[in-house]
Structures are given as C-alpha cells and as structure tokens.
Amino acid sequence: xxxxxxxxxxxxxxxxxxxxxxxxxxxxxxxxxxxxxxxxxxxxxxxxxxxxxxxxxxxxxxxxxxxxxxxxxxxxxxxxxxxxxxxxxxxxxxxxxxxxxxxxxxxxxxxxxxxxxxxxxxxxxxxxxxxxxxxxxxxxxxxxxx
Amino acid sequence: xxxxxxxxxxxxxxxxxxxxxxxxxxxxxxxxxxxxxxxxxxxxxxxxxxxxxxxxxxxxxxxxxxxxxxxxxxxxxxxxxxxxxxxxxxxxxxxxxxxxxxxxxxxxxxxxxxxxxxxxxxxxxxxxxxxxxxxxxxxxx
Numbered sequence: 001x002x003x004x005x006x007x008x009x010x011x012x013x014x015x016x017x018x019x020x021x022x023x024x025x026x027x028x029x030x031x032x033x034x035x036x037x038x039x040x041x042x043x044x045x046x047x048x049x050x051x052x053x054x055x056x057x058x059x060x061x062x063x064x065x066x067x068x069x070x071x072x073x074x075x076x077x078x079x080x081x082x083x084x085x086x087x088x089x090x091x092x093x094x095x096x097x098x099x100x101x102x103x104x105x106x107x108x109x110x111x112x113x114x115x116x117x118x119x120x121x122x123x124x125x126x127x128x129x130x131x132x133x134x135x136x137x138x139x140x141x142x143x144x145x146x
Numbered sequence: 147x148x149x150x151x152x153x154x155x156x157x158x159x160x161x162x163x164x165x166x167x168x169x170x171x172x173x174x175x176x177x178x179x180x181x182x183x184x185x186x187x188x189x190x191x192x193x194x195x196x197x198x199x200x201x202x203x204x205x206x207x208x209x210x211x212x213x214x215x216x217x218x219x220x221x222x223x224x225x226x227x228x229x230x231x232x233x234x235x236x237x238x239x240x241x242x243x244x245x246x247x248x249x250x251x252x253x254x255x256x257x258x259x260x261x262x263x264x265x266x267x268x269x270x271x272x273x274x275x276x277x278x279x280x281x282x283x284x285x286x287x
Contacts, residue, residue: 003184009188024160026199033220054150054153055149058151058153058157063160063250076258079172079260080173082246092245096272101277107248111196116208117201135242136243139243
C-alpha cells in the first residue's frame with residue numbers, strides 16, 4: 001500500500017513552480033520556436049551550427065543563474081544530495097548517455113512532449129519514470145542502501 | 147540578440163520554477179520516486195502545472211510556421227518509437243533514480259554552488275560525449 005508523506009507534501013509550491021516551468025516552455029516555443037529540452041540544448045553543443053551556440057549557452061546560463069537571482073530576494077530552498085560521489089558519477093554518465101539516446105529528458109519529453117501529446121514522448125516518459133521508480137525501490141528497499 | 151536574451155530569461159524562469167517546485171532538490175525527487183516508502187506526491191503537481199500551461203502554448207504553436215521573433219518553429223519531426231528511445235529513456239531513468247538529478251535541476255544546483263552537482267554535471271557531459279563518440283564511429287563504420 002502507498003502511504004503518503006503529508007509532512008513533505010508541498011502542493012502549492014510544486015504546482016506554482018510547475019506553472020513557471022510551463023510558462024518558460026511556452027515562451028520558448030512561441031517566441032523562439034524552440035523546445036525547452038535541457039538535455040537537447042546541452043547535447044546540441046557537441047555539434048553546433050554557428051548560429052546555435054549563443055542561445056544554447058544563454059539558456060544554460062539562465063538555469064545556472066536562477067539560484068543567484070533567487071538569493072537576491074530570499075534564502076535558497078534546501079538542495080539535499082544523499083548519494084556519494086561514486087554513485088553520482090555513475091548516475092551522471094547514465095543520464096548523459098540515456099538522454100541523448102532517448103532524445104530527451106524530463107523537460108523535453110516530460111513537459112514539452114506530453115504538452116503536445118507526442119506518443120513518442122509518452123513512451124519515453126513512461127520508460128524513465130518506471131526505471132526511476134524501480135531503481136529507487138531496488139536501492140532503498142531491496143539493497144537497503146542509502 | 148533578441149534570441150539570446152529570450153533564451154537567458156526563459157532559462158532563468160525555468161530554473162526558478164525548478165527551485166520553487168522542489169525539483170532541484172534530489173532528496174525530494176527521490177521522495178517522489180520512492181512509492182514504497184513514505185511517498186511525497188508533490189512532483190506530480192509540477193508536471194500537472196507545467197503541462198496545463200504547455201498544452202495551450204503548443205496547440206498555439208502547432209498552428210504557426212514562424213515564432214513571434216520570426217524564427218521557424220522547430221517541432222521534433224521524429225515519430226518512431228524504437229529501441230533507442232526506450233533503452234535510452236530507461237538508462238536515463240536509472241541514473242535519475244540513483245542520484246535524484248535530471249539535467250535541468252543539476253544545472254540549477256550547480257549554480258547554487260553544490261559540489262556534488264558539479265561532479266554530476268561533469269559525468270553527464272562525459273556521458274553525452276561518449277554518445278557522440280559512439281555515434282560518430284558508428285557512422286564512419
């Protein structure tokens with residue numbers, strides 16, 4: 001049975017944060033004509049067209065700059081990273097290779113792809129969600145690690 | 147110039163959304179992915195909020211050929227649901243479940259000065275480079 005951790009549940013912050021993510025994806029497709037998919041924007045730097053480099057770097061700079069701008073108004077929310085360095089390295093490699101083979105991540109497939117009702121993105125999203133659920137189940141409940 | 151500033155602002159709002167929503171916190175992401183433990187369903191609301199807005203925008207975009215700044219609207223052309231898509235997404239999901247980071251939040255955490263986010267980012271870029279290397283050597287045959 002699923003037991004909900006109500007003490008950790010943050011419905012309004014998560015919903016409003018989601019709306020902000022949706023608004024930025026909306027602004028990007030309507031203003032620039034592009035998909036706000038982070039792995040694609042980053043991975044595209046490996047074989048860039050000349051006209052492509054600047055906007056890709058600017059988008060990534062915006063993401064990296066977000067906590068800096070946030071700090072000007074408020075203290076940063078918690079960022080808790082439980083995994084140790086070896087696990088982080090393996091996870092990073094898998095995320096890098098996987099998102100490029102799968103042509104997208106949580107933003108490109110999960111937000112933009114599902115928003116435009118792409119069957120391909122639905123399959124991708126179901127796949128990475130399932131793998132995520134299973135991995136956490138294995139690590140936390142079968143291997144008892146973390 | 148307009149495109150560069152747009153990309154910067156879009157990235158910024160995206161990052162603020164990730165911070166506010168809790169997506170930038172790996173512990174919260176893992177709390178969502180851990181359905182057998184005390185489950186935190188918050189991140190389902192992130193997807194609902196984002197997709198509700200996104201659906202309106204993408205249905206508007208589908209009717210246009212040019213964006214408001216005059217660029218071609220580039221919607222993904224591929225429709226094939228193949229092994230690459232599924233295996234790639236599964237590998238991504240395993241990595242996501244191990245660390246609690248997907249690409250966007252790792253960049254936000256990097257900007258917040260988290261050293262483990264930096265390690266994750268370097269490994270992720272290395273993974274992407276490995277993909278490029280494999281693809282190029284495959285094409286050269």
